[in-house]
Amino acid sequence: MKQSASRAPARKPTRLRILDSSERLFAAGGYEGVSLRDIARDAQVKVALVSYHFGPKQDLFRHVIGRRSAEHASRVLEALEHEEQTAPTGVPALERVIHAFCSGSFELARLPDAGWKHYLQLIARSAMSPVNTPALKPLNAAYGPVVRRYCAALRAASPELRDEDLYTAFYWVQSIVQRMVAETGILDRQSRGLCRSGDYDAHLARLVPFATAGIRALGTPRPTRAKAASSAVRRRAR
Amino acid sequence: MKQSASRAPARKPTRLRILDSSERLFAAGGYEGVSLRDIARDAQVKVALVSYHFGPKQDLFRHVIGRRSAEHASRVLEALEHEEQTAPTGVPALERVIHAFCSGSFELARLPDAGWKHYLQLIARSAMSPVNTPALKPLNAAYGPVVRRYCAALRAASPELRDEDLYTAFYWVQSIVQRMVAETGILDRQSRGLCRSGDYDAHLARLVPFATAGIRALGTPRPTRAKAASSAVRRRAR
């Protein structure tokens, strides 16, 4: 909390500038797509300073993740706990669980501090890699409890669902949330500007009923699944 | 179609081996995460041969995309056209449109030829980058018509939906499909082995009713959205 003595425009501390630049560039270019030199240039420091403060590149990357993962995870968890405390029966309804999960990330994505958006883009990107990104272990550690608690809440909210349906459906909700906070611009283009990536109010208002109805539909018995699969799979003309 | 004269184990042509290795490695490591040397080693050729056959790295990447994008796009389109031809009214029901879209990719993902899986992983990964991957323009060209045709079919199948809801919901279905064919292994771990990434029959049997019910729910009028947004957004304790 010490303040600079001069009247010169107070520059952010070096470590912070490096972290912010890393976060932004890693989110845009991926771990391998960004060099320490890119980061140093963006942060307006010499390259050696990056290594001095954070060691090897992998450690810098883990610092970027570790700076926000715990707070993100507790945010999402607290949203669920708030629902559990305010629900009359102690068991929040399905749509409240969905709402808590989605809004927990959406609220961070639209904060004026763009850092949160970059962080969320970064983990969305990391979660799409089929192979071990340097952040895989720390991410699992941070978000494992979140997944477990939400699965338990979903289980309580929809006892008619089978476990496989529940896990898969929750995975799909995660996929959608990560995709939206990634703000790739694809939706804006596909809709010719009708939908805007940053309109999280609209996304939330649509996603909650969409996911709720989708999950409920999995609980209602449906044809033996052989029918749905056979009709088009057999058409192998080409 | 010429066959080798000797009895030695027929090796695939060089260009093909390079393309297959590139596809596999790019899918796993991303464009920047894989070097031409990695590819040459995997394909068991000298590095110079890669440049000789495909020019600079970006051109190689575009060759990898271009080799399958047209066929993938027509597969997905043909699935829709087949539904349109067999539907009594000429307008396939919502769930048939969803089914056509998902099965069009799922069928390719589980072919014995792993190349298709790698290709699908690669485009799923590229679609998550917030910034221009070298494949962005060719991908838009190949899949633009697919998106337009499916949006039109969804519009015809659910006239009660607003355009914004339709575009967003279809974008979510795309997100889920891409996520599933990416086969990251995350779902397997979250479900502790209960769900398996490669079980596309199960995925399809769940995704069609999930998405159908989700989209239908967007057509039913719902509270002014101010309610859903206000209840939890205002809790900003931290």
Next chain:
DNA sequence: GTCTATAATGAGATAGAC
């Protein structure tokens, strides 16, 4: 088509002066 050789650049990391 395939090879060796090499050019030209950029990468991550460290040593040591200030």
Next chain:
DNA sequence: GTCTATCTCATTATAGAC
């Protein structure tokens, strides 16, 4: 903490012999 200087290695790409 910050800088300059440098080391070592890997990268893409090309030239030219076979």
